[in-house]
Amino acid sequence: MDIIFIxxxxxxxxxxxxxxxxxxxxxxxxxxxxxxxxxxAALLDCxxxxxxxEVLPEAEVYxxxxxxxxxxxxxxxxxxxxxxxxLVGSPCRGAGALFLHTAGSMPLDVxxxxxxxxxxxxxxxxxxxxxxxxxxxxFLESQTDMRMMELLARALSQQVYRLDGEKRRYLHLSxxxxxxxxxxxxxxxxxxxxxxxIPFSVMFPLVDETASKVHSLPPHEAQTGPAVRYDQNVMERxxxxxxxxxxxxxxxxxxxxxxxDKL
Amino acid sequence: MDIIFIxxxxxxxxxxxxxxxxxxxxxxxxxxxxxxxxxxAALLDCxxxxxxxEVLPEAEVYxxxxxxxxxxxxxxxxxxxxxxxxLVGSPCRGAGALFLHTAGSMPLDVxxxxxxxxxxxxxxxxxxxxxxxxxxxxFLESQTDMRMMELLARALSQQVYRLDGEKRRYLHLSxxxxxxxxxxxxxxxxxxxxxxxIPFSVMFPLVDETASKVHSLPPHEAQTGPAVRYDQNVMERxxxxxxxxxxxxxxxxxxxxxxxDKL
Numbered sequence: 001m002d003i004i005f006i007x008x009x010x011x012x013x014x015x016x017x018x019x020x021x022x023x024x025x026x027x028x029x030x031x032x033x034x035x036x037x038x039x040x041a042a043l044l045d046c047x048x049x050x051x052x053x054e055v056l057p058e059a060e061v062y063x064x065x066x067x068x069x070x071x072x073x074x075x076x077x078x079x080x081x082x083x084x085x086x087l088v089g090s091p092c093r094g095a096g097a098l099f100l101h102t103a104g105s106m107p108l109d110v111x112x113x114x115x116x117x118x119x120x121x122x123x124x125x126x127x128x129x130x131x132x133x134x135x136x137x138x139f140l141e142s143q144t145d146m147r148m149m150e151l152l153a154r155a156l157s158q159q160v161y162r163l164d165g166e167k168r169r170y171l172h173l174s175x176x177x178x179x180x181x182x183x184x185x186x187x188x189x190x191x192x193x194x195x196x197x198i199p200f201s202v203m204f205p206l207v208d209e210t211a212s213k214v215h216s217l218p219p220h221e222a223q224t225g226p227a228v229r230y231d232q233n234v235m236e237r238x239x240x241x242x243x244x245x246x247x248x249x250x251x252x253x254x255x256x257x258x259x260x261d262k263l
Numbered sequence: 264m265d266i267i268f269i270x271x272x273x274x275x276x277x278x279x280x281x282x283x284x285x286x287x288x289x290x291x292x293x294x295x296x297x298x299x300x301x302x303x304a305a306l307l308d309c310x311x312x313x314x315x316x317e318v319l320p321e322a323e324v325y326x327x328x329x330x331x332x333x334x335x336x337x338x339x340x341x342x343x344x345x346x347x348x349x350l351v352g353s354p355c356r357g358a359g360a361l362f363l364h365t366a367g368s369m370p371l372d373v374x375x376x377x378x379x380x381x382x383x384x385x386x387x388x389x390x391x392x393x394x395x396x397x398x399x400x401x402f403l404e405s406q407t408d409m410r411m412m413e414l415l416a417r418a419l420s421q422q423v424y425r426l427d428g429e430k431r432r433y434l435h436l437s438x439x440x441x442x443x444x445x446x447x448x449x450x451x452x453x454x455x456x457x458x459x460x461i462p463f464s465v466m467f468p469l470v471d472e473t474a475s476k477v478h479s480l481p482p483h484e485a486q487t488g489p490a491v492r493y494d495q496n497v498m499e500r501x502x503x504x505x506x507x508x509x510x511x512x513x514x515x516x517x518x519x520x521x522x523x524d525k526l
Contacts, residue, residue: 010487068489068497105489105497122465124473124487126480135468159468170459173501178452178466179473180488181518182445187482187525189441196433202385203441204478205398205422210387210442211474215467217392219450224273224387225443226331226368234331234368238436247521254517255444258510262450 001152002058002093004028006074007065008040008048010125011102015065016044018133022155028056032070052077057085057094061152063119064101064111071101072110079112098145104172107165108141117142117149120168121157124179139163139171188248192241220262227256228263264415265321265356267291269337270328271303271311273388274365278328279307281396285418291319295333315340320348320357324415326382327364327374334364335373342375361408367435370428371404380405380412383431384420387442402426402434451511455504483525490519491526 001024005016008031016026029048031037041048049055055062055078062078064071082095090096099113104120118141125131137159140149146162153160163171186207190200213222226234235256242249264287268279271294279289292311294300304311312318318325318341325341327334345358353359362376367383381404388394400422403412409425416423426434449470453463476485489497498519505512 067492068494069492105500122469124469124476124485126476126485126487129476129480129485131472135472137465137468159465161465167459167461169500169504170455171461171465173504174452174455174461174466175469176488176490176501176515177448177455179469180486180490180522181448181514182470182473183477183482183486184490184518184522184525185440185444185448186477187486188521189437190477190482191525192433192437192440196430198430198434198437200477200481202400202422202424202434203437205400206385206387206438206442207445207474207477209394209398210445211470213387213389213392214446214449214453214463214470217389218463219446219453222387222389222392223443223446223450224389225439227439227443227447229330231331237368237432238439241432241436247517247524251444251517251521252439254510254514255447258451258514259443259447261510262447262454
């Protein structure tokens with residue numbers, strides 16, 4: 001398939017390369033900033049643009065990998081552009097192409113096109129870290145192009161699911177807890193250690209076992225530590241240690257209370 | 264070595280068996296409740312008691328694996344008992360034995376004995392889940408018996424460190440963030456999914472990659488998601504989805520703000 005990427009961030013960087021490796025052609029990359037557009041285009045060996053009215057009309061699929069805040073606006077502007085330059089005799093390209101967005105929390109109908117779908121790979125992507133796409137669950141929604149999207153997704157991943165927009169919103173919210181907030185806990189842990197000259201690497205066995213444990217135990221059964229015992233002596237001593245960071249104190253209190261309340 | 268365990272919870276269950284497998288003898292188990300005392304004693308094939316004045320005086324090491332709230336009291340009562348039944352001609356047993364506690368946040372001097380140490384294995388232990396002790400970092404503190412404790416620890420683990428009580432308090436606090444609070448985020452994630460009939464297992468690739476990522480990237484560089492972009496549209500929609508749980512809303516807001524503030 002002939003694909004154009006709208007966006008050149010973490011997800012676009014990994015997804016476009018994975019699709020290229022699966023045999024698809026990336027015709028062009030669009031990004032609002034020249035630096036990220038040129039950087040991804042160089043990786044893919046394809047042209048780039050920072051002007052939405054310069055996006056090529058020849059693609060069969062336009063993949064939107066942009067922040068939710070700009071998705072709707074960019075999709076509308078691209079669609080208007082493609083309608084202006086409608087290709088004679090190519091009904092499945094340009095304005096007749098499939099628009100796909102990758103934003104877990106956004107509804108399908110944020111896209112203005114007749115042929116549209118949501119293609120949500122649920123993983124945390126950083127440019128500098130390779131990702132094995134075969135292990136990335138991909139959640140699909142479409143009323144027009146599910147079969148084609150499944151072919152596309154299965155060429156990348158062993159875990160492909162159909163999921164409607166309502167459930168996907170909760171899935172995305174749940175991923176914020178299981179990934180972004182978890183990572184922030186790692187960050188706060190690392191900051192405490194760093195300020196006492198202890199390398200974060202001593203935490204790796206604990207980090208790994210904590211993650212590994214919930215494969216076999218439901219998280220609420222896996223819980224250990226002072227909050228689950230509601231050991232107020234320990235908790236008060238911990239709060240004293242955090243005296244110079246009221247926000248961390250507040251986090252400590254709120255999470256300890258929540259652990260206890262949800263027992 | 265001849266060892267007696269004071270406590271029969273998650274840590275005592277794993278540590279006592281690991282020590283037994285390393286060739287040490289567990290002479291007896293004490294616990295305040297007969298159920299847990301008898302359960303661990305059965306695993307170890309040794310006698311048990313629920314009466315501190317029935318603890319045998321013959322041990323060379325008394326290992327305290329009890330909650331911080333009762334540690335000092337139990338240690339004092341055991342020491343008083345051992346002094347009453349002092350063994351003639353055995354200066355390194357009974358009241359002359361080594362007392363070790365395993366509580367990361369407690370100081371060494373909570374133990375009343377001359378020979379004393381802290382033996383802190385930093386891991387999350389649940390009775391039902393096997394633990395590979397070789398991968399568990401053990402942090403030691405003692406002014407009298409460091410050599411013996413190092414021998415004991417190295418027979419169990421490849422990662423043995425000396426760490427003073429001041430730093431250990433911060434290490435323990437940091438472990439609460441990297442393990443207990445992380446696990447609570449998994450729990451909240453699982454609750455959201457459960458209420459929409461999505462199995463938590465779809466999160467495993469994300470959970471694993473989030474943990475794995477911080478082996479090679481500092482956590483603050485590994486951060487992704489709406490809070491790091493401060494995408495207020497997404498965050499407001501997420502808060503709407505949490506409308507029936509004000510505590511989870513509060514957690515969402517506080518952690519999103521903290522991610523943003525710590526950028």
